Amino acid sequence: MIEIVGLGKKFSVENPKKLSEQERKDPRLKGRFFHSVVDVSFACQPGQVLGLLGPNGAGKTTTLRMLSTALKPDTGSVHINGTDVLQNPIVARKKIGFLSGSTGLYGRLTGRENIEYFAKLHGISQAQFVARIDELADLLDMHTFLDRRSENFSTGMKQKIAIARAVVHQPEVVILDEPTTGLDIMATQTVLSFIRGLKKQGIPVIFSTHHLDEVSELCDCVTVIDQGVSKFNGSLSDFSQLADGSLHQAFLASIK
Template sequence: MIEAIGLEKTFKVPKNRGTKDRGEVADPRDQGKLFHALRGISFKCEKGRVLGMVGPNGAGKTTTLRVLSTALKPTAGRIMIDGEDFSLFPNEIRRRIGFLSGTTGLYPRLTAREMVMYFGRLHRVPQAELVERVDKLFDRFGMHGYANERNDRLSTGMKQKVNIVRTLIHDPSILIFDEPTTGLDIMSVQVLLEFIADSKRQQRTVIFSTHSLHEVEELCDEVVVIDQGVSKFHGTVPEFKRLQGSQDLTQAFMKAIGAAAPLDRLEGGAA
């Protein structure tokens, strides 16, 4: 189980740079000021459940996931994992988490296999077990054909698969995915969605951000809607649908963030 309790994250706008996560160019008058990315995010996801995180561009989804994964330290609030305060047992708890970030690059001179093996060793997976896991995951995601290709020669979809398998190699009990289907072809998307469904049956906890409400409807038990750094809704998918009094998830989303929000805010990258 993973629970976010009143998460806040504040950044200082750096000199001569924009607020990168929001894709904006900073006004010189704003440099050095505080940017409040998260303003009080609260939700939880139990073991054996899948939670979908949705929201407009720049809503705070990526920042929330990075805080949950321990890549970022919150300015305020707490993260509880399996009933334990993360801040009390950080190293032990990190080993339970697999985090797929949309911004993590691959080492260009390593091959796909070398990359995954390297991260498996970082997680101290025994060698024989590591080789077996690599083969099984490469089988599942159809990666044997380019296992020995350098990462800088792979397509966007192939690189995304390497990132996914790298995230899974230490067999984490909590999976945190930031837009995991980005760059994947239709068949690869289906393989990943089936893997998430299997992870649920294996009693893993899965949280993923997405711009696809179809993925939410197909996979998720719960939904959290984030907008302007605030969690606007958290509940089950049926409860989400009832927001608008219909089965239309798009209309429920619009209701959660405010009916005046344009639909094109759903498209593109998330922050």
């Protein structure tokens, strides 16, 4: 289980005069600080998939980076199966599998070598890695390109390798920032099937997306963030009932 309570994060603005008119009108701008995340709370239980929704610039990515310990919150708390993420970030990182929206690969390394490098960082033995990489290659359909250099990979190939790298250590919680963006239909279905597999294993999955069909297909619960505040937390059923079953209208209703 992962539980987030009252997360907040602000960033200093070096020169407010250079901000766009839209940025200057954002109520989160207070003096020389922009409060990207103001007050976000939600929880994801074992075996649940939580869809994190919100307009561009709502604070979703900042929230996910705080969950992954890449950013330290100014306020709030994050607990994973009883571990305080903020107080024990090194321990927490062993429990978390995180795919950033901007995750890159080492182009001169093969797909296998990219994954193996991260496996070694997590202290995984060579024997364990050999078994794990075969399992991941099957699940993510990577056998045909796993031993090619990453620099010439398609977007889908890169994303599959990045996902495998994020979960090679068998984390207790998986956090995915827009994992299907830019993927073709076949690659998207492979990623969605992989998420279903994590769910069957009882692993909580949090993923942000702009594709409401993915939410309908995968999610048990939904959190909507707008202007740095969680505006809706609840089951997919309750979310859809905000607008008589239409997820698009429910989303718009939740951010009014």
